[in-house]
Amino acid sequence: MAQLSADNHGLRLVVRYTVLGLIALIFVFPLVFMLMSSLKPDAQLLSDTRSLRAFLPVGDISLDNYFDAFRRAPVGLFIFNSVIVTGVTVVLTLFICSAAAFAFVFVDWRGRDLVLTLILATLIVPFETIAIPLLLIASKLPWLGFDGLTYGWLNSYQVQIIPFVADGLTIFLFVQYFKDLPGELIEAARVEGASWWQVYRRVVIPLAGPVLATAAILKFLVMYNQYLWPLMVVQEERYRPVMVGLQYFFQLNRAWGEIMAYLSLITVPVLAFYLFLQRAFIASIASTGVKG
Amino acid sequence: MTSLRLLATSIAITTAMSSAAFAQTTLTMWYHGAGNEVESNIVNQIISDFNASQSDWVVEIQSFPQAAYNDSVVAGALAGNLPDILDVDGPVMPNWAWSGYMQPLQIDEAKIANYLPGTKGVWNGELYSIGLWDAAISLVTRQSYLDELGLRTPTLAEPWTGEEFMDALAKAKASGNFDYALDLGTAWTGEWYPYAFSPFLQSFGGDIIDRSTYTSAEGVLNGDAAVAFGNWWQGLFEDGYAQATQDPADRDNGFNSGKYAFSWNGNWAALGTLDAYDDVLFLPAPDFGNGSKIGAASWQFGVSAASEHPEGASAFIEFALQDKYLAEFSNGIGLIPATASAAAMTENYKEGGPLAVFFDLSEAQALVRPVTPGYVVAAKVFEKALADIANGADVQDALDSAVDEIDADVAKNDNYGF
Structure with a gap:
């Protein structure tokens, strides 16, 4: 009987890992196709698409597409711009949205529920509907920089960052998470004389690892994939992000190999960020798993 | 005393030279060719030649990828941020002129009398844009x-x-x-x-x-x-x-x-x-x-309505209308030169050239798309x-x-x- 049970368990494991392996393959296939295609000349790339050769490093393999991609566009500059814009936005978003959620959940103030409802209502407003009014505002806003007081934020990093440092979805994520934290912890800290800032900084944020990681990943993806807004507000190449840069490769005679090389290059920061936060995410769960 | 005179003279010359330099007015230009190395090189060469050919204007270019260009211009117009010179796809020009994004060109139309019909962007009886090439x-x-x-x-x-x-x-x-x-x-x-x-x-x-x-x-x-x-x-x-x-x-x-x-x-x-x-x-x-x-009609140069220096912008466009540049574009990116004399200077479109038939096709069969906003x-x-x-x-x-x-x-x- 015990032998039968062990056999069943083993069979279940085999089936489970086979299914999981197949699903993983399906998800990995596009990435493998992209990487393999980035190493092939266009004619071979196109002829390989009808067979499994598309997923294999066979035939005329070289890094020429990567060199050509760097010749066609300032790839490094675009990646740098996107990393700066995305990185700063993620950091500011985590601070501002978590602080806002903290105020909504733990601090008692008049009109709190109404304001939260209004913020959540913004979730149903697509960005495209406010893009033009936002453009008109951004084109006239003052900015105090190295050149003194100037007007108009077009062609800058701040115009790509500041409109996105607070959003309803991220505040909602923090609010939901904070509601599940034990209220006794906050009460105890307040009784001990901690200020609201100290409670936020020393009690709530250390317990918010999972939601910080989740919010960071979601925000990173949204910001890294920004296309419409930078297209509207950035006319100078030196501030262009990667997704607008992708259009450099869509000429009438498309260089598919270079497109794949460019896509492979701009995918690296996304994968790196995800892998980095995946570990932080797991560590956060491990360290906060005892709270219940 | 001699030293003082020398110093004063030097200051006067330096000041005069600086004034001359400051007298140059910058013209901004948007172009759709980012990512096309050959096309960008030719445009940059024309700008460089123009800047060196006179002392009134300095053209500075900002290139956009073609797929993002039209949206960028519309957004720029909304934000009041258009350049002096822009390029425009022929069939889109009437819309931009009607929308108030462009103003008529101030160039000598005798210079474009022998241009292929598809290269002339005429709207409401006025020339708004001119192309250095056509496509067929x-x-x-x-x-x-x-x-x-x-x-x-x-x-x-x-x-x-x-x-x-x-x-x-x-x-x-x-x-x-x-x-x-x-x-x-x-x-x-x-x-x-x-x-x-x-x-x-x-x-x-x-x-x-x-x-x-x-x-x-x-x-x-x-x-x-x-x-x-x-x-x-x-x-x-x-x-x-x-x-x-x-x-x-x-x-x-x-x-x-x-x-x-x-x-x-x-x-x-x-x-x-x-x-x-x-x-x-x-x-x-x-x-x-x-x-x-x-x-007919491909990309053409025009002057934005926001330009405070339409005479400078038009001067640049007129400068670009030289057969040698038309031929360079054609040799570089394979498009049809706007004039027969430029075609004769190209490898592909000269008489007997492998693509000469396209010049004839363009001349004989081309019909511009409806000229309306x-x-x-x-x-x-x-x-x-x-x-x-x-x-x-x-x-x-x-x-x-x-x-x-x-x-x-x-x-x-x-x-x-x-």
Whole structure:
């Protein structure tokens, strides 16, 4: 009987890992196709698409597409711009949205529920509907920089960052998470004389690892994939992000190999960020798993 | 004392030189060619030559990728951030002029008297833009295919009739040598549809909008001629001559790898085809009863309405209209030079050159797309109607709907000033 049970368990494991392996393959296939295609000349790339050769490093393999991609566009500059814009936005978003959620959940103030409802209502407003009014505002806003007081934020990093440092979805994520934290912890800290800032900084944020990681990943993806807004507000190449840069490769005679090389290059920061936060995410769960 | 005089003189000269330098006014320019190294190099060379040729103006360029360019200009106009000089796709120019994004050019029109008609952007009787090149489409095939299929080689003077064209497709299909008889390039969406396919409609006797009034498409896009065109168009797909949806890879490489007997394609792809075969033919469009037609007008230079220095911007554009630059663009990116004298300076378009036929096609058959601000909407409506018909929609219904949509847009915009 015990032998039968062990056999069943083993069979279940085999089936489970086979299914999981197949699903993983399906998800990995596009990435493998992209990487393999980035190493092939266009004619071979196109002829390989009808067979499994598309997923294999066979035939005329070289890094020429990567060199050509760097010749066609300032790839490094675009990646740098996107990393700066995305990185700063993620950091500011985590601070501002978590602080806002903290105020909504733990601090008692008049009109709190109404304001939260209004913020959540913004979730149903697509960005495209406010893009033009936002453009008109951004084109006239003052900015105090190295050149003194100037007007108009077009062609800058701040115009790509500041409109996105607070959003309803991220505040909602923090609010939901904070509601599940034990209220006794906050009460105890307040009784001990901690200020609201100290409670936020020393009690709530250390317990918010999972939601910080989740919010960071979601925000990173949204910001890294920004296309419409930078297209509207950035006319100078030196501030262009990667997704607008992708259009450099869509000429009438498309260089598919270079497109794949460019896509492979701009995918690296996304994968790196995800892998980095995946570990932080797991560590956060491990360290906060005892709270219940 | 002598030293003091020398010092004073030096200061005076330095100040004068600085004043001269400061007297130069910067002109900003937006261009659609980012990512195209050859094109960018030529534009940069023209700017460099212009800046060195005089002391009044300095042109500074900002390049955009083509796919993002139009949206960037519209956003720039909304934000009040347009440059002095911009380039504009020919059929879009009337919309930008009507929208107040552009102002008429201040150039000597005698200089463009011998330019190909498709390179002149005229709206409301005024010249708003001028192109250094044009583009043209031809029916690409091989002499060996025509010989094998027993087909007459059509000429500019005697193109194929509609019947001859359909006979050629039927023979190509019956030969069994090809996946499809005709590569229409349906993988390319957007402006390709009105640019490449509306000339067929015009050859049938229809049009996207009634050019006598520019206020309605009624009768021209859904009349008898247009319905005949629609039935013919639908038949191409129902009879298996062409694909309603096409793999982009087939568009890029299909004809050159022998999948199609004929390809409806532009001169920008011609050099690749010449590399693939040694007996390539670039044939004129078939005549469906109202003459052979192909599209015209490509990218052109213009002056933005926001420019405070239209005379400087126009001076730059006039400077760019030199045959040597027209020839350089043609040699670099394969497009048709705007003048015969520039064509004679090129490798491909000089008399006897491998692409010279495109200059003749452009001169003889080119018809600009409807010159109206409403074209940008009508073009999208036309594209949708053709895609619907290709996928089996009722021809009359699809065309009637397109007419309703175009007419509603024209009415909503007060007839676009017509």
